[in-house]
Every structure is written in structure tokens, then in C-alpha cells.
Amino acid sequence: MMFKLRVSLLISCMALLLGTQSSLASPPQDKPGKAGGKKPTHEQQYSQHAPDIDEQLIRRILGDNRQLLGSTQALPPGIAKNLARGKPLPPGIAKNFDNRLLGQLPRYDGYEWKQVGSDIVLVTATGIIYEILRNVLD
Numbered sequence: 001m002m003f004k005l006r007v008s009l010l011i012s013c014m015a016l017l018l019g020t021q022s023s024l025a026s027p028p029q030d031k032p033g034k035a036g037g038k039k040p041t042h043e044q045q046y047s048q049h050a051p052d053i054d055e056q057l058i059r060r061i062l063g064d065n066r067q068l069l070g071s072t073q074a075l076p077p078g079i080a081k082n083l084a085r086g087k088p089l090p091p092g093i094a095k096n097f098d099n100r101l102l103g104q105l106p107r108y109d110g111y112e113w114k115q116v117g118s119d120i121v122l123v124t125a126t127g128i129i130y131e132i133l134r135n136v137l138d
Contacts, residue, residue: 051131058105068097068101069098072118083121089116094123096114118134118138119134120132
């Protein structure tokens with residue numbers, strides 16, 4: 001009888017120990033960025049801070065202010081491909097808009113509008129491209 005009690009106690013301790021270890025080994029699945037959880041996408045990471053772009057409004061503002069726009073030559077194919085891939089722009093490719101035009105475009109903290117060929121881009125202060133509005137200057 002003493003033997004059965006010890007075996008029962010041993011089995012109970014092992015079950016308790018194994019249950020505790022398995023709960024420690026698998027972190028919660030609902031916390032992004034933690035081991036075992038899903039990492040947030042770029043959009044999810046910046047969705048709280050990312051601007052909501054009204055492309056129709058921007059096209060209308062640019063159309064009404066054509067006289068304030070610079071030349072709109074198409075980008076060389078290699079640079080256009082890199083832009084589509086999300087690579088940084090080479091220095092000197094992105095041009096600043098006239099301040100009178102910038103005053104009319106929507107403003108977003110930490111972002112600025114640039115002209116790149118016949119496209120306009122919204123970039124962060126660190127140069128990361130957030131949005132590309134293609135052929136809006138054609």
C-alpha cells in the first residue's frame with residue numbers, strides 16, 4: 001500500500017512538473033513579436049502613425065497648380081524598378097515641391113512630399129518611402 005501511494009505521488013508530481021514546463025516553453029500566441037507569435041507586418045507596425053492618403057484630393061490640388069510643378073521626365077527604368085521594390089532613391093532624384101504648392105498639399109507629421117519624375121512620393125524624414133502616387137504629374 002505504501003508503494004502504491006509513492007507511485008501515485010510520483011506520477012502526480014511528474015504530471016505537475018511536465019504541465020508547468022510545457023506552459024513555460026510555449027509563449028502566448030496573441031502577442032506579436034514574441035517567440036512563437038506572429039511578427040507584425042510593416043503596415044500593422046506603422047498603422048497607428050501612418051497617414052491616410054486621399055489620392056483624389058492630391059490629384060486635384062496638383063492639377064489646379066500645374067504652373068508650380070517642375071519638369072516631369074520619366075525615371076530611368078532601373079531607378080523606377082528599384083523604387084517599385086522599395087529601395088531608397090539615389091541622391092538628387094527626388095525634387096522638392098514649390099512651397100506654395102506644399103502649403104496646399106495635406107501635411108503629415110514626420111513625412112514630406114517629393115517629386116520623382118512624373119510620380120510623387122511621401123517619404124519619412126529618414127528617407128523611407130511610405131507612398132508612391134504614380135503618373136500624377138503627366
